[in-house]
Amino acid sequence: MSERKCIGFSALATESSAVLVDMDGCMIASGQPLPGAKDLINLCREHLWLVSNNSSHSADELSHYLRGLGLAIPAQRILLAGELVLEEARARFPDGAAMILARRQLREYARSRGIMETDEKPDVIILTRDVHLDYRRLSLAIKHLSKGVPLLVANPDISHPDMDGDPVPETGSLLAFMKTVLPTLEYEVFGKPEPRLFQCALTQSGAAPEDSLMIGDNPHTDCDGAKAVGIRPFLIGRHANALAPDIATLLSLRVSL
Template sequence: MRPENYDAVLCDLDGCLVSGAVVLPGAQDLLRRAGGRLTILTNNSTDTPTSLSNRLSGMGLAVPPDRIVLAGTAAVDHLAAQPGVRVRLFGSAVLQGYASASGLTLVKEGPTHVLLAKDTSFSFGDLHEVISLLSSGVCLVVANPDVSYPGPDGLPVPETGSCLAAVLSILPDLSYEVIGKPEPRLYEAALRRYPGPTGRVLAIGDNPLTDAEGARRLGFDFILVGPQAFSWTDVDRYLSELL
């Protein structure tokens, strides 16, 4: 499964290309080999394409914003396209700014939707507010279901799914909408950016529950890397075995 043989290569970020501020083995080589076929497709719900592109550039990885698709900004775009939506957003300052610039109406009183993204300041009081809003009929949109991603010290870093798990521990029968992987919406958003047909798609990721499951649902070829992989511990090992 050579990246050169595909119309589109959709690669996860954390655990595949980087871990925190560390560039992982094979990342540079994959960007070189995939070229314009590669899109970073990530459940990241903190950054915007521009902020992530700038951060990666500082790490020596040149990926333009139009080749980055993130669950957080995709969730904002999804809600901003709906008329009359008023959103209570739990997320980073960067995502809050992106939402405001997108024309999304952000409120603290009388929302129609709660948008749950990675929020490092999420507190017991925030959890109580979310439960109160959802119990009154407000709709829940979740940027991604990941409970964590691998940190550079080997410890898992909490993600949006950990906040969702807290909500579901109190409202176990709650219905909600997920934007990120493994749901198809994020993949479809990425493929719409390619100018030509994308008949052959390769997905690369480190999470069997989101990356692998999303690729399976859409019939894409898939490469699992990282500690949960049987064959390839990192992207470099995958690429070296293609030689």
Template sequence: MATVSATTVPTTRRHDRLDPRAVEKAGIVLCDLDGCLMSEGRLFAETAEFAEACGARLRVVSNRSDTTAAALSAELSDLGLLVPAAHILLAGEFTLEHFARQGLRRVQLCAAPVLVERARSLGLAPDAGDPEVVLLCRDPGQNVDTLGPVLTRIACGAQLWVANEDVSHPDQSGEPVAETGALLAALLAIHPGLSWRSLGKPHAAMLTHALSAAGVGADEAVFVGDNAQTDGRAAAAAGMPFIHIRRRSER
């Protein structure tokens, strides 16, 4: 299981909506996606103004594991939000890239077709019969009836990874939408002693990668997110200030 530093968040501020003034002094603005910039395919009312104010400083850092940066960039463009793929980090794709860097080629990938194709483009074998790792992503095709093969591969020695541990994310009205963590919970119900690894938030890996790519330090950045348990803890582990978006419907 991934461990996260218990370091206290240097600064935490709370807002009920995205506010460009709150990030105007930041050299780079890392921002969560679902529940922060958008929800269930729709931007929040203030998102476009916020993104325009951030300009090239904006980086999307999300636990999403059902798409790729390129596909999400195109989706956001259709909504009028221009964020280049190079400025988007998504937990599922980020984990696949980690496997490629580590030379882990044989993967049983439980994920949407777009991520299966991305895995192949990275030189991975996403449907290996003898996988080194099993990666669980958000995939509507997975349910309690399809998890047996996952447990079988793990019993044969494959290491379990999950793109993120989120049980749900909120829709536009604040109602929960099941996430990868719900599938993990089902596995744990069957096999309580199961261990796993994850690079999704609250792990700091995506945040520190974004800082390194931009060439800025944590003290020059800010992370904006709606979940104190994932976004806030990731910001703390990376040593950067956190802006907690708590929309009125959540109070």
């Protein structure tokens, strides 16, 4: 039996064709860069892909925001669940109109992509992390869903961690509310752990899954999702099975191949 080879994670990342990384809890938390985030960007350069279940921002908006934090990642290498679900809705309902539960900025992005919006008689409902969603619109959405209007969900995350590791409500918490009211609700999820975001990164980077890696802080959405498409995952953060608390520590480790 051959012995397993050990290599520094920094060298492994440099040799990989694509390095995928989650955002919240890995690169930033509570609007602040986390240890090692800038080092990872400088190390991987054009091989780095931000693959996030974020459904609050467009890639352009997020790239500008991150640059202000000293994290320079171009929009074309930022893949987001919010944009993904909007593009899928546009493809499936090219002549229809959508009820979009999202931040104003993401709704403006949807309109820029030719998606017609309505709250009255939608052909589809799109659920994202709408931090300003009020009871009236939520009730109206549930009314439409009870009549069979299809629901497309950006991501299933119940929460993401802030700087102190405390939970910040996510899209999945809004979905849970809907499912409580409508126990037989049918819907389709587009963010991690579903394969679409991972496959987009592989397609756009031209990388094979076996030559890629994923850094995430969620064992289900990041790690299980990556494994399902053949990408090797590395778990960081506060989870009991995490290899390191942050990217800075991960970069200093040796890992087995």
